[in-house]
Amino acid sequence: MARRAKLVAQGVAVGLVVLLFILLAWTLLTNEGGDLAAAAARGERPQAPDFTLERLDREGELTLSSLRGKAVVLNVWASWCIPCKDEAPFLEQVWQQNQDRGVVVVGLDAKDFRSDARRFMKSFGLTFPIVYDGPGDTLGGYGVTGFPETFVLDREGNVVEVFAGAVNAKEDRVRLRAAIERALSS
Amino acid sequence: MRLRVLVFAAFALVAGGTAAAAGPPSAADLEAELVCPVCETTLDQSNAPIAQRMKAFIRVRIAAGDSEQEIKDALVDEFGPAVLATPPKSGFGLLAWLLPLAALAVGAIAVGLLIRSWSRRRAPSDDGQPLDPQLERLVDDELARFDG
Numbered sequence: 001m002a003r004r005a006k007l008v009a010q011g012v013a014v015g016l017v018v019l020l021f022i023l024l025a026w027t028l029l030t031n032e033g034g035d036l037a038a039a040a041a042r043g044e045r046p047q048a049p050d051f052t053l054e055r056l057d058r059e060g061e062l063t064l065s066s067l068r069g070k071a072v073v074l075n076v077w078a079s080w081c082i083p084c085k086d087e088a089p090f091l092e093q094v095w096q097q098n099q100d101r102g103v104v105v106v107g108l109d110a111k112d113f114r115s116d117a118r119r120f121m122k123s124f125g126l127t128f129p130i131v132y133d134g135p136g137d138t139l140g141g142y143g144v145t146g147f148p149e150t151f152v153l154d155r156e157g158n159v160v161e162v163f164a165g166a167v168n169a170k171e172d173r174v175r176l177r178a179a180i181e182r183a184l185s186s
Numbered sequence: 187m188r189l190r191v192l193v194f195a196a197f198a199l200v201a202g203g204t205a206a207a208a209g210p211p212s213a214a215d216l217e218a219e220l221v222c223p224v225c226e227t228t229l230d231q232s233n234a235p236i237a238q239r240m241k242a243f244i245r246v247r248i249a250a251g252d253s254e255q256e257i258k259d260a261l262v263d264e265f266g267p268a269v270l271a272t273p274p275k276s277g278f279g280l281l282a283w284l285l286p287l288a289a290l291a292v293g294a295i296a297v298g299l300l301i302r303s304w305s306r307r308r309a310p311s312d313d314g315q316p317l318d319p320q321l322e323r324l325v326d327d328e329l330a331r332f333d334g
Contacts, residue, residue, distance in 0.1 A: 005299040012292065080235035111223040111236055113243070113264055135266030136223060 036143050037162035045158035049141035053131035056117055062131050065157060071183035072153040073105045078112040079120035081147040083166035088124040095128040103180055110136040152179040154186035211254035216244050223265045
């Protein structure tokens with residue numbers, strides 16, 4: 001009886017260790033965040049993680065991959081983020097000036113109240129598509145560590161350039177426009 | 187008479203407890219049970235802008251007469267289940283509550299079995315056979331000599 005109990009206990013212990021190992025391996029294999037900015041800075045064009053999220057600018061959802069064929073300026077923001085307020089008018093300007101050229105500006109509001117986000121959109125007169133990710137589940141895949149961050153994607157959904165922080169300085173705005181041209185020409 | 191007083195006191199205690207449970211939820215309790223989605227600490231430990239906003243939301247909802255569960259449900263709808271400091275006692279979250287109890291039970295059973303196995307091993311061997319008469323006589327003689 002004691003021998004059988006010992007065998008069962010050993011089996012349970014080995015099973016637990018195997019389970020923990022599988023969990024560790026799964027976490028390591030699925031963690032692809034944080035590398036997009038570094039890869040883009042090396043001149044590579046990593047694929048942007050796809051998502052389907054609820055829209056705040058209108059009813060329904062938006063899937064990122066449905067925008068293939070267009071250059072995408074993906075801006076991660078939140079209504080409580082002060083630098084996001086500073087860059088919002090510029091992003092609206094980029095959208096107004098480039099939407100006819102095959103450029104889509106997409107706002108990704110995360111870790112925020114929907115009502116606050118809608119108030120923000122209204123106060124800054126934002127007219128580009130805006131999606132909502134309250135829990136911030138998509139941020140890990142993009143390696144977002146703060147707000148705001150902006151990703152410029154080419155027509156195939158690959159990351160051309162990443163901007164950590166607000167696109168406010170003149171040189172950042174020049175860099176963003178240049179990144180859009182690169183994204184369009186791919 | 188004493189029994190009546192005791193029964194009345196018990197009734198008053200139960201009634202008081204029920205009234206307290208039915209009262210408005212406490213903002214401090216809710217802030218200790220909800221997590222700031224940016225800094226991932228409980229709201230009462232955070233001064234992040236979104237935490238401040240969530241605290242204001244909780245106070246407004248309490249003033250509007252919402253229950254604790256309604257307020258939590260509203261915040262889960264905005265920020266997902268990770269906003270709860272303790273996992274829900276249903277669905278997948280139930281595992282977080284049951285697994286430690288199961289581990290405790292398995293541990294207790296394992297310890298019990300081990301103790302049983304050790305105590306059996308250490309018990310004096312008693313095969314139920316009577317002592318050899320010659321040996322018994324020898325022991326008696328020795329004991330008598332010792333006593334004498």
